[in-house]
Amino acid sequence: MSEAATRYVIDLAANLGARLVAVNVIDPARRAPGYRGPRVDQLRADREPALLEIVGTARSRGVEATFLLWTGEPGKSIVAAVEAEGADMVVVGTRAMDRAGRFLLGSVSDYVVYHAACPVLVAR
Numbered sequence: 001m002s003e004a005a006t007r008y009v010i011d012l013a014a015n016l017g018a019r020l021v022a023v024n025v026i027d028p029a030r031r032a033p034g035y036r037g038p039r040v041d042q043l044r045a046d047r048e049p050a051l052l053e054i055v056g057t058a059r060s061r062g063v064e065a066t067f068l069l070w071t072g073e074p075g076k077s078i079v080a081a082v083e084a085e086g087a088d089m090v091v092v093g094t095r096a097m098d099r100a101g102r103f104l105l106g107s108v109s110d111y112v113v114y115h116a117a118c119p120v121l122v123a124r
Contacts, residue, residue: 005093005123006054012091014061022054022067023081025074044069075111082116090120 013020026043038046051067058065068085070077082090094109113120 005091006057008123009091010054010058010061010063013058013063013065018063018088020055020058020063020065021081021085021087022051022058022065023078024051024067024069025077026069026071027074028071029073040071044071074108075115078108078112079115082112082118087116087118089118090116092120092122094122094124 009020012018024047026040026047028040047069051069055065055067068081070081072080078090078092081087090112092109092112094107109120109122113122
């Protein structure tokens, strides 16, 4: 999620008295055969501090906050987290790709918009 989207969602949760669950997904499918980069456990360790920072910032604003760090296909995993947490609303960041980029690469935010059972706000 972009920094702007993170600031926005923390402000929104603080203003609404809402609970915040930050979700981050590691996509193992993006690892090409023969890839010798970080293992999934290393990626988890790299991402956790940023999630803890988001939670800390939200809590400093009086927001009840936690995070989930899952492994899987990002769009499907976010939608599953929304269902598991009983979310009333989802805020997702976007890389603001053009239509051709979304077609070729897919878009996590597009997937969430079309598959989540609750309202989705796309922030950038």
